[in-house]
Amino acid sequence: MTHVQRSALLPYSAAQIFKLVNDVDSYPEFVPWCVQCTVHSDSGNEKQATMSFAKRGINASVTTCNELEIDKKITMRLLKGPFKHLVGTWVFYELDKHSCKVELDMQYSFSNRLYALTFGPIFNQVANKLVSAFTERAQQLYG
Numbered sequence: 001m002t003h004v005q006r007s008a009l010l011p012y013s014a015a016q017i018f019k020l021v022n023d024v025d026s027y028p029e030f031v032p033w034c035v036q037c038t039v040h041s042d043s044g045n046e047k048q049a050t051m052s053f054a055k056r057g058i059n060a061s062v063t064t065c066n067e068l069e070i071d072k073k074i075t076m077r078l079l080k081g082p083f084k085h086l087v088g089t090w091v092f093y094e095l096d097k098h099s100c101k102v103e104l105d106m107q108y109s110f111s112n113r114l115y116a117l118t119f120g121p122i123f124n125q126v127a128n129k130l131v132s133a134f135t136e137r138a139q140q141l142y143g
Contacts, residue, residue, distance in 0.1 A: 002107070010100055010138060013098060021092075030134075045067065051063075055122045073089065074090040083109065087107055
């Protein structure tokens, strides 16, 4: 099982960064190799969405259910995709009105060796670049 932990101190409020991470529809604009996102349901405290990734002719989609604690936490769990196991948590800590700490903790393993060999390298790169992708997006949107 692969375990990814990343964190960053950002000069933005926890609410701003939460909003950015929760805005799944905009992921294709800045998340590496994400080519499409579809939100299936959004109740305000739970969102189900499918993200599609493509690189060098390899395509894969992942559907997750995200439990939302507004401005504090997003917990992802796998509904469908090339994984045996996928869970992740984004936590947003308000440091003051204009800064926060964001942490990503994600664990995953693929459902079979073929997926691990074909999609593994792409997903590993995406997972490792997520926090920096959101940091760069925050700079673009919030200055």
